[in-house]
Amino acid sequence: MKVVTGKRWEAFADSAVLFPEYSKNRDELINFVNSLKGDETIVTASLELVDLIANRFRKGEENVLIYSDTGRSITLKETYELRKYIEFDVRGGFSGENARASVLFVEGKTDAKFFKAVFKKLFEFRESRNAPYQFRFIERVFERDNFDLLRRESDGAYLAVIPSEGNSGVIRNLGNFLKAMEAFDFSVDRLGVAVDIDESRESALASIAGKLSGFEHETTTRGYLVGKIEVIPLVIGLPFEDGLIEWKKPTVEDLMLHLIEREGLLDKVRPGIKALNESLGRKLKPKEVMYLALSAYGHWGNLEGFYELFVMRSRFRNLKAVLREAGLMEGLRYLAFSER
Template identity: 80%
Template sequence: MRLVTGKRWEAFADEKSILFPEYRKNRDELIDFVDSLTGEETVITASLELIDLIAWKFRRGEENVLIYSDTGKSLTMKEVYELRKYLDFDVRGGFSGARSETSILFVEGKTDAKFFKAVFKKLFEFKERREAPYSLRFIERVFERDNFDLLKRGEDNYYLAVIPSEGNSGVTRNLGNFLRAMEVFDFRVDRIGAAIDIDEDRRSALASIAGKLSGFRHEKTSFGYRVGETEVIPLIIGLPFEDDTIEWKKPTVEDLMLHLIAREGLLDNIKPGLKTLNKSLGRKLKPKEVMYLALSAYGHWGNLEGFYELFVMRSRFRNLKAVLKEARLIEGLAYLAGRERER
């Protein structure tokens, strides 16, 4: 299966090609059309709905590709399917040659996203931004959903996007797919951060990112790696927390929050409640359970995502910076924020 999109589609058209008009077709007609395809066809279209249906059906097999006619480069249907499913990426293109002072940060989940969003706002003077400038049309298309956060620093037009990715594997998957998309659609961002939990050990976490980059020409830098004109910055999360009421097992962003609420004094305030629950349950509490107690004690009646963002924003600057420095994250975050180095 070959799916062709872009402005220069004529170069890929022949007597066997199917020129599929994107207008005046309802979903049932699109489904019937896709059901009739055998996989031997070349379909030319600018319909995202049709692209989604074809990508889902032909997402297996390296021979099934989407060709972006403006550059003549291609993505596998599996890559197209994942770019659409996880990033809402507009695989019709239309932003070739776009350059901008922009960073992307892939994180594991929504709570991680709100934590790091607040960090950039608190420490690096970013503010939320709904509309991306014309030069970042791909950002507008990628971040249509509310759970993608687009930030802008001051008046210097430096943009940063924080994207939740469904776990460690999701972070590395999105990293690889985004790098491929930059190759095919010919656009660039300055820096991409990949924030993942240590899990087994720091070396293994770094190896998972390096493994994803093995499919690209890359080189080592002081902060991570360079792929073409874009730097990739690994951010490895893991800061063990020791407390006789808390059962710490696996590094997550909750570790950072535990250290922060301890420095801010909130942990001491809820200690009596933790000990009572320990005794009642006959076990120590998991970090996320502690977070829910902290949320309640803090008087925040929303969800954990909102609590993380609110607490980080209201924490003392020096405490937040100290936690991130101890976790060996501060320099990478500062670099993603467009600064050369944070000491």
């Protein structure tokens, strides 16, 4: 199966099915996709049709999406994952100049809000509604926000924080994004990859190196170099020892525990932690402590909102101390294009 997008599709017109997707409802699109045998070439500008075809034909390296503007391709499995997890607009057609830009892939939405707040608090970034050329592929699809876009006014640098689904999702998105940059001919300066240590720091780094083995790359003092794109690992691991809290493995919640302790909020919720320990007959998990802290702080939103708000209101010295202790500060500074 071949799906062709882009402005130069005429080169494929003689052997392709030019499906008139306009004015077609979803049932008609589904019926059309179900009628395909798998050896056709489809020319389309419909994201919905691309999604349906990619979902059905995502198995097999021979099933590809061809971006006709460059003549390069990605597999339909990669297309499916780019659409599902990054909401990448595979129709392309964007133009403009590349801005100074970094991308940070993180595990989930709470991680995204934590790191978003860090970049706003420490590196003078602010939320932006205008995306540079290389972010327009992922800026907005179907009017949904799919990542946090930040910009620093002083030098015009951009940074996108993109949530994934766990460590494996971060690694998957790293590989797919590198493939997309090759096929759609755009680039960013630096890619950050924030993963939990889980078993060990070595295994976390090995998972990143394993994904990069499919690309020509070299090792640098900060991480890796894929062409001109720097890949910066951010390995999250800062154990939190407390007799009332059950700690098993490093996550962003641990960074928050260290921060709320330094800010004095943990002491305020200790009576509640002790009471729940006795009531439940067990120690509280880090995320459960976060909900107690959220209530004590007077924030009645969700955890993501609490993480962002608390980081933004924390003291500079406390936030920097936690990040330095976790070994993250230098990598974050580098992603932010900051030498301070």
